[in-house]
Amino acid sequence: GENVEQHPSTLSVQEGDSAVIKCTYSDSASNYFPWYKQELGKGPQLIIDIRSNVGEKKDQRIAVTLNKTAKHFSLHITETQPEDSAVYFCAAPRSNDYKLSFGAGTTVTVRA
């Protein structure tokens, strides 16, 4: 089955700086990689995703990159703002596709 590892577990950045979270996966058949943001007291919300046929995708201040050869993908947040403070989860589908394997999460704190 799919195994997803996520690093770092915590990340503190100064407002305006960039934040990068990295994930690795084990199943080479995985073809879709979503990122979720979970704010305190709320459920995980999909913020961006990338499919295996592209190497990079950008949406305003967030971007994801995918290296299929190395089986890792990353979330990049530029010009961080206090509202970016949250827990971020990466995920990858398991071989039967209906299950998602989630990373352990990264707690991002943006210091004002």
Added chain:
Amino acid sequence: DAGVIQSPRHEVTEMGQEVTLRCKPISGHNSLFWYRQTMMRGLELLIYFNNNVPIDDSGMPEDRFSAKMPNASFSTLKIQPSEPRDSAVYFCASKPRGGINIQYFGAGTRLSVL
């Protein structure tokens, strides 16, 4: 769309009591998932329904847990009897028909079993 709706948002109960958590998926979605989130174990998939039929309940921790989906717009997760170790946040998520595995989560139910 209102998104996935879960109720109650918070539940406090005593050990041994029955607990029922409720979920209304996004209209038109045909897959529904129940997850449990704890600090120690992260997000765990408990059960998956497709077209109202339970497909995979291998994540249900024990017989005290049961889930139903009587129709496309409603699902319940029941714990009977509840135990303190069941304390966690329970999420429901739904997915649209076909395509890639995009799951949309509800706000969750925070369960505390005393």
